[in-house]
Amino acid sequence: MDLTYTEEEEAFRAGLRAWLSRALPQLPPKPDPLDWPGRRAYDTAWQRMLYDAGYAGLHWPEAAGGRGATPTQHLIYLEETEKAGAPYVGANFVGLLHAGPTIAAEGTPGQRARWLPPVLRGDEIWCQGFSEPDAGSDLAALRTRAVRDGDDYVVTGSKIWTSHAEVADWCELLVRTDPDAPKHRGITWLALPMDAPGITVRPLRTLAGSAEFAEVFLDEVRVPVANRVGAENDGWRVTMVTLSFERGTAFVGEVVACRRTLAALAKTAKANGSWDDSAVRRQLGLLNAEFTALWRLTQWNVSEAQRGGGVPGVGGSVFKLRYSHARQELFDTAARVLGPDALDLDRDLTLDRLSSLSYTIAAGTSQIQRNIVAERILGLPKGR
C-alpha cells in the first residue's frame, strides 16, 4: 500500500501546474449560466487550450489520439485542474467521457478519424440521447424506433434529460431496431447529426430554476447507416462500454471541490457562531472524515484500475452511492451553518444544495446502484 507518487508522476504534476498557472489567466471571462452559446464557446475554448498544450484526451488511448496516460496521471490531472480553478469539462462532457471513448473502443478506423479529433480539439460538441420518458432506470425499455430505408435509418421517438442539446453538433443516440427481440438485443447505437431535419429541442427547467437539459423530439429523422457504431442490435453492449467510463473517475474534481467547500464552511461557522453548537461542529468533523475517505476510495479505485490495465471496476458503484449521499449531506449541513441565509438564491451554496438533489438520481439512481452492488459484487440473486 503506497500513497506516495513516483518521480515520474510528480514530474507530470509539476509540468501541469506550471502550464495551468500560465494558461488560466488567458481564459475569457466566464459566460452567464443561461447563455448556452456563450457557455459552449467558453468550454470549447478551454478544450482547445488543452489540445494545444497536449492535455486533451489525456486518458484516451494513443491510437484514438489521446495521450494514453495512466489512471494515476488522469487522477493527478483532475486533482490539479480542480485545485487551480480551471473550467469544468462542461459542454465537452459527453464527447470526452461517453461518446468519444465508445467510438474509440467500438468504432471503425474511419469513424474514429471522423469524430474523435474534433472532440479533442473542441470543434464539436456531443450530447446524449439515452433516457426516454418511459425508459429511465429501465433504460433497455427504450422505444425510439429506427427503421432501415436504403442507406438511412428513419428515426422517430423522444429522448429526455439531454444536456447541451441546444448547442450540440452530435447526439449519441440509442434506438430500437428490432422490436421483436428481447429488449437488450434490439438496440442500436447511432451518431445523430443535431442539424438533421425533424429534430425539435425543448429545454427542461430543473427545480434549480435553470434549463440544464432538454427533451429531444425526433420525427422521421434520417440518419445514415454509416453513422452506426457497432453492429445493428448490438447497441446495448456498445453502450455498457460507455457507462463503465461514467462510473470511473468522473467525480475526482468534485471530491476535491467538496473538501474545499467544507473548509470554507468551517470558516463561516466560526465567523457566525454556529461553530459553538457542538452538533454542527461535530457534523462538520464527520464530513471531514467522510470526504477524506472518499478521496482515499478514489485513490484505491484508481490504483485498482491501474493494476487491471485501466479498466474501471464495479467499485465505481460503491463510490457513487456514498459520494452522492455525502454531497447532499454537505449542502444540508451548509444550510444548518447558514441558517436563514440558506434560503437566499443569490448564494452559491443554495444553488449547490438544489443541484445536489440530482446526484442520487442521475447516471443510475441510488436504488439501481444498490442492485448493482448486491448482484454483481455480493452475488445476491436477481429479483424485485
Add this chain to the structure above:
Amino acid sequence: MDFQLTSEQRALQAGMRELLAARFDREALRAAVERPGLDRALWRALGEAGFFALRLPEDEGGVGLGLPEAVLLFEEAGRALLPGPLVATHLAAGAVKGAASGETVVTRVDGGLVSWLAEADHVQGDAAGATPLRSVDPLTPLHRIPGTRTAEPPEAVLLTAAEQLGSAARTTQMAVQHARERTQFGQPVGSFQAVKHLCADMLVRTEVARVAVYAAAVTGDAREIAGAKLLADEAAVRGARDCLQVHGGMGFTWEADVHLHLKRAWVRAEQWQSAERACELLAAAL
C-alpha cells in the same frame, strides 16, 4: 502511487486467517462464550506468529513491519472475534517483558474503562479504584475506572478501528450468506430489494471504512486515524445491526453469532476514542 495490498501483505493476511481458522474457529468462539477466560496457549501461539512483535525492529527480536501490516492482522482478529487485550499487549511489545512473545498478557487503562483486568499479568496506567461491571460483551470483561479520559495513543485507536473493519466485513458476509440461503415466499430473501439494499449498504460502509483504515495506517496521521475509527465504528455497529435484521428471528437468538459482533462492536466503539471525541478532533483540523 499504488494504494492496493502488496503480494507480501496479502500473504500475511492469508497466514493470519489460516492461523485463526486453525486455532480459533467458530467452535472455539462458542466454547469461549460459555467458559470465559483467556486462552493462554492461543496467546502464546499469537506471540510465536509475530502478532505482538510485528512492529518491533528485527534487532529487538521483532518482525520489523509497520502499521499497514498491523491493521491487516487486527482486521483478521476482528473478523474472528478473537478475545483478549490484543491492542494493549501489541502496544506493550518491547516495553513490557514477555509481551512480544505472548508470555505476558498486558492490559491498559483507557479513560474510564479497562478490559481483562483480572486476567492480565501487567496493567499499564492507573487502575486504582476499578470496579467490575457486568459486561454486555460476554467475551470482554470490563472494569470502570473513576476519573476522566486521557489522550489515546493513535496506534491503539487505529488498531481498534481495524478490528471494527474486520467485524464489519464479517457481518456483511454473514448477512449475504443468510440472504442467499433463507427462502420465503418461494425465493431466497436476498432476491427482495428491501433485503438486498441493506446488504449493499453494509458493503459500502465496510469498503469506505477499509480505505480509511488502510490509508490512516500508511500516513499515521492522527486526524486520519480519528476518521478511520469513526467510520469503522459505524461500519461495525450498523453492520451488525443490519446483519441481525437480515437474519430475522434467528438474529435475536443467543445461538446466532450476530449478537457477539454487535456487542463487541459496541465495546470497541467506546474504547480508544469515542465518536464524539473523533468528531471534535476532525472538526479542529478544519
